[in-house]
Amino acid sequence: MTYRTENTIRRRLLFACMAAASWTVHAADSGQIQQGSEIALEGASGQPACVSCHGAKGEGLPAAGYPYLAGQPAQYMIEQLAHFADGSRKQPIMQPMAKALSEEQRAAVAAYYASLPPVFDRGTLAHLVQTYPATDTGAWLAHRGSENPYIPACVQCHGPGGIGVEPVFPALAGQPEQYLKAQLTAMKSGDRGEDTHKLMTHLARNLSDEQIAQVSTYFATGVLKPVGNVEVQQKGEVK
């Protein structure tokens, strides 16, 4: 066999392997979601099913303060499960469950919940624009932030209306008030692991308890009130 032929075969083999690999990754997507749905519905490694607290469709259980997971960015959920598992996000119910799951299982369950439709209407909420909610402190923090201490508006990272932005900014709109409040408080005290570039662990320290309560109320309910709140007239077609 000449060197050249051998090389060609090698190249073809490499190509075949790459094609197979990319197919595997692709196939793993739906397989992963399937695997994730089984964990969510039936539990795994002796742990209870996710649905028992997070709802049949990942819609959460607001009365108990359990958050929705449906439609949250997969990477965000993978990171949170890792923080539960390594103990940096201190939450007695979630810690043992996340610990019991393998990395692969966590990725699968995150892929499953990311694939579910969110509890709110993304299209409608994305149009929510409030430029001057001067009478509602929570809304002001959400849409305008704070000047001193400096806190950018929540929607600048969490998206218009708090609908969430891939890959690491979770949706906030319609999460249980109790849950949002507990998360901001935990970020402030350092009990919620380290988020991307420590953005929130840094910002939460600048929030007063009163501001935490107000912004939590706003994202839990206020933001979902009909789009009668929209203040900027849409003059043009939105890109």
Add this chain to the structure above:
Amino acid sequence: MSVKAMNHAFKWLPTAALLALSLNQAVAAESFSPPPADAIPKNEFGDMVRKGQDYFLHTSQMLPDNVGNSLNCVNCHLDAGRRADSAPMWGAYVLYPAYRAKNGHVNSLAERLQGCFRFSMNGKAPAADSEAILAITTYMYWLASKAPTGVKLEGQGYRKLAAPAQTMDLERGKQVFMANCAVCHGQNGEGRQAAGKTVFPALWGDDSFNWGAGMHQIPNAAAFIKSNMPLGNPGTLTDQQAWDVAYFMNSHERPQDPRFTVDVETTRKKYHDGGDNLYGQKVNGIVLGENSVEPGGRLKDKAHPQKD
């Protein structure tokens, strides 16, 4: 001290106090705070201020015939143009009309604003007497309430950085970008959207500012980045990192300079003849500016609607 001397001293005391006060004021005049953001007057004047504020926050959406990309004024002038060291509008308002080397004449504030639309927004300037320019000017005037005119207030413009200690480096800049910026601005600087709405602006490429915008100048970009990025946790990059990542950002192609004349080399000589200005320079084997798309962004599609 005699009674007379004491009297004499007391007589002068108020004057001395006044003098000290005015000296104090002279020093303090450099720093400035705009009126509280939620204190816009509730009257006809205030309505125009509000309108200007809204244009400022949602420029791309509200002025679709003037903005060619998906940027908004607030992307480079944070907190609705209020934040110090983020080229705040109160800092700019009191410095116009001004001579600008960029175009070699005295510019009115309206002309300066028009420049933003042409370059930073990669679009078409609204007329100087349009409602948009009036509203934005009114908003700026309100922000600058009670500020002295003709003074560079503390926090005006972007806080200049000392020259980089090490020569700026693309590879280091890329590493800074991937580690600190890509999660929001995307691995290719394309920005990020949610449900079709731009959340994080594009830093280069066809949907970003064009080669005529101030932010393509590395000292401006480095200064902005150092004081303001990552959003929410600024001050975490070193000066060197800010220089390197600004260099990396501006080493990519973006829409053509609207002042383009003859060819890239001529345009560079005329408008970009500076040491670290990358327009017309070869980076990674490509001469920046040679592959730029025509300026105008989405406005071009409007001028020539595509057939179905």
